[in-house]
Amino acid sequence: METSDIEALRKTPLCETHIAMGAKMAPFGGWLMPIQYEGILAEHAHTRRAVSVFDICHMGEFRLEADPVSSGLDRIVTQSILSMPIGSCRYGFMLNEKGGVIDDLVVYRLGKASWMLVVNAATIAGDEAHLRAHLSGRYDLDNISEETGKLDIQGPRSPETLEHLFGVSVKKLAYYTFGKFDLGGKDVIVSRTGYTGEVGYEVYISADSVTRLWKHLFEEDERIKPAGLGCRDTLRLEMGYPLYGQDLDADHTPLEAGFERFVDLKKDFIGKAALIREREEGIKERLVCFGSDTRRSPRHGFAIFSGASRIGTVTSGSFSPSLLTGIGMGYVSGSLKAGDKLLTKDKGTEIAVTVVNKPFYGKERTV
Numbered sequence: 001m002e003t004s005d006i007e008a009l010r011k012t013p014l015c016e017t018h019i020a021m022g023a024k025m026a027p028f029g030g031w032l033m034p035i036q037y038e039g040i041l042a043e044h045a046h047t048r049r050a051v052s053v054f055d056i057c058h059m060g061e062f063r064l065e066a067d068p069v070s071s072g073l074d075r076i077v078t079q080s081i082l083s084m085p086i087g088s089c090r091y092g093f094m095l096n097e098k099g100g101v102i103d104d105l106v107v108y109r110l111g112k113a114s115w116m117l118v119v120n121a122a123t124i125a126g127d128e129a130h131l132r133a134h135l136s137g138r139y140d141l142d143n144i145s146e147e148t149g150k151l152d153i154q155g156p157r158s159p160e161t162l163e164h165l166f167g168v169s170v171k172k173l174a175y176y177t178f179g180k181f182d183l184g185g186k187d188v189i190v191s192r193t194g195y196t197g198e199v200g201y202e203v204y205i206s207a208d209s210v211t212r213l214w215k216h217l218f219e220e221d222e223r224i225k226p227a228g229l230g231c232r233d234t235l236r237l238e239m240g241y242p243l244y245g246q247d248l249d250a251d252h253t254p255l256e257a258g259f260e261r262f263v264d265l266k267k268d269f270i271g272k273a274a275l276i277r278e279r280e281e282g283i284k285e286r287l288v289c290f291g292s293d294t295r296r297s298p299r300h301g302f303a304i305f306s307g308a309s310r311i312g313t314v315t316s317g318s319f320s321p322s323l324l325t326g327i328g329m330g331y332v333s334g335s336l337k338a339g340d341k342l343l344t345k346d347k348g349t350e351i352a353v354t355v356v357n358k359p360f361y362g363k364e365r366t367v
Contacts, residue, residue, distance in 0.1 A: 012057035013149060013207050014214055023228060029122040029245075031058045033229050040230040044321040047196055047235060051155035052227035053217055056202070057210060060124035061148045062117040062131065066139035073115070075270060076134050077107060078254065078263045084109045089176045089191055092262050093254050094130060095271030099278060100250035101257070103127050104242070106193065108178060116189075116204075120244045134270065149210025153217070153224070154200030154235075161221045162201055166190065170201070183213065195232065197239035197359065234318050237327060240289055240358030246300060247287060247315045247329055253278060256331065257287045285312065285331045290342060290353040291360065295319055297326025298344035298351050304330050305343045314344055322361045326351065 009032040018025060023034035034055060036043060046052055068074040074081055079092030086109050094102040103123040108116040119127045128143055135141060153161060162170040166181045170190055173179055178191035186209045194200030205213055217224050233243070242248045242257060253271075254263050255278055265272065292298070302314040317328030328344075336342075340355040 010058070012055055013210050014055045014057060017211055017214060018055065018226075021226060023226070028229055029058070031121065033058065034226070035230045036228040037226050040228070040234060041321050043225070043227040043231040044234050046225050047155045047198060047227055047231060048322060049156065051153065051157040051161050051221070051224045052231075053214070053224055054152040054154065054227050054229070054232055055214070056150045056152050057148075057207065058121040059150050060119040060121060060127065060143070060145040061150075061204070062119070062128065063142045063144050064115040064117060064131075064135075064139065065113060066115070066135065066141075067113050067137075068115075070137045071139040072134055072136050073139075075268055076131065077105070078269050078271075079107070080264045080267050081107055081109070081115075086111055087177055087179065089178060089193055091176075093248075093259075094127065095253070095269065095274075096250055097271055097274065099253040099255075099271040099274030101244070101248045101252060101254060102130055102250060104244055104248055108189070108191070122245060147207050149205050149207040149213075151203045151205075151210065151213065151217075152194055152196075152200060152232075153203060154194050154196040154198050154227075156199055157223055158198070158200050161217070161224055162190065164220045165216075173201075183209075195241060196235040197241070197361065198235075231321075233316075234321055237316055237318050237329070238320055238322055238359065238361035240329070240360060242287075242329075243316060252285070252287075252331065255279060255283055256285050285333050286336070287315070287329055287331050288312075288336055289329050289356050289358045289360065290327070290344075291320075291323070291356050292326035292351055292353050294351075295324065295326060296351050298328050298330075298353065299346070302328075302330075302344040302346040302349075302351075304332055305345060306332075306334070306336075306340075311342075317344075320360060326353070327360050328353070 018034040024036050026035045077092045090107050106118045159171045173192040181188045189204040191202045193202050297319050298314045298317040304312040312332030314330040320327045338357050344351045
C-alpha cells in the first residue's frame with residue numbers, strides 16, 4: 001500500500017501503540033487497524049480460554065437526551081426501548097421503509113430520558129443523518145464518536161481482569177447491563193456485552209485516556225493479551241453473529257437474516273409495514289449457516305449451488321480455529337434445513353458444504 005493511501009486512513013488513538021507492539025496493520029472500513037499480533041489462531045484460542053483485549057475505538061457512539069416516545073426514538077429502533085430499565089442495553093436494528101437494515105446497534109439507557117447508541121464504524125455518518133431525519137420535538141443528539149474510546153475485554157478470565165480495575169461490583173453485572181465506574185478520576189462505562197460468544201465486557205472511556213487504560217491492562221493482569229480484528233471475525237462467525245456490510249445490509253431485512261427475535265412487531269417502527277408484507281407474501285431469501293468437512297472454507301462472494309442451480313451467495317466464510325473446519329453464512333433462495341448438501345464455487349474453486357444450525361460453536365456462559 002502506498003504511503004499516501006495509509007495516511008488517508010483514519011486511525012484510533014491506539015494506532016501508534018499497536019505499531020510499537022508489533023501488530024500487523026491493515027485497512028478496515030476506512031481505518032488503519034490491527035489485524036493480528038501473535039497470529040489469528042493463537043489470539044482466537046487465547047480469547048476462548050483466557051482473556052484478550054481489542055481496540056474497538058473506531059465504532060460510533062451517539063449521546064441522546066430525549067423522551068423515547070415524543071422524540072420518535074422508539075419508532076427508529078425495531079426493539080421496544082420503553083421497557084428498558086436504566087442501566088440496561090438492548091440490541092436491535094434501524095431499518096429503511098423497505099425493511100432493509102440501515103445498521104444494527106446497541107441502545108444503552110443511561111437515564112429516564114438519556115441514551116447512548118453504539119453503531120458500526122462505517123455507518124456513523126449515515127446513521128446520524130437517519131436519526132436527525134426521524135427524530136422530532138425536543139431532543140439533543142450529540143455524536144460523541146471522536147471523543148469516545150472503546151476497548152473490548154473478552155474471555156472466560158475477563159471478570160477477574162475487570163475486578164482488578166473496578167472492584168468486585170463489575171462481576172455482578174448481568175448480561176446486557178452496564179455500570180458507571182471511576183478509574184483514576186475518569187468516568188468509565190462498562191457493559192457486560194461483546195462480540196465473541198465468551199464472557200466479556202465493553203469499556204467506554206474518553207479517547208484521551210484509552211491509551212493509558214490499554215497499557216494499564218497489561219500491567220494489571222499478565223494473562224491478558226492484545227488481539228486484532230482477524231480473530232474477532234473468526235470468533236463472531238463461530239457464534240453466527242452477523243457483520244454489517246456482509247451478513248446485514250440495506251437490501252436485506254432482519255427476517256431474511258433470521259433475527260426476528262430482535263424485532264418487536266407489537267410496536268410501531270420504520271419498516272414495520274414492509275416486514276409484515278414480507279412475512280405474509282413469503283420470505284424470498286434466508287441467511288443460512290454451513291460447514292465444510294475439511295479445513296477449506298468458502299469466502300465472501302462465493303456462489304452457492306444446490307445441484308446445478310445457483311441459489312445464493314456466501315456473505316461470510318472462514319476457517320474455524322475451534323472446530324478445525326471451514327464455516328460460513330450466506331443468503332439463499334428456497335427452503336433449506338440442517339443436513340442439506342450444497343456446493344460453493346468461485347472460479348476454479350469448489351467446496352462442498354452442509355447446512356447447519358447456529359451457533360457453530362457454543363458453550364454455557366459462566367457469568
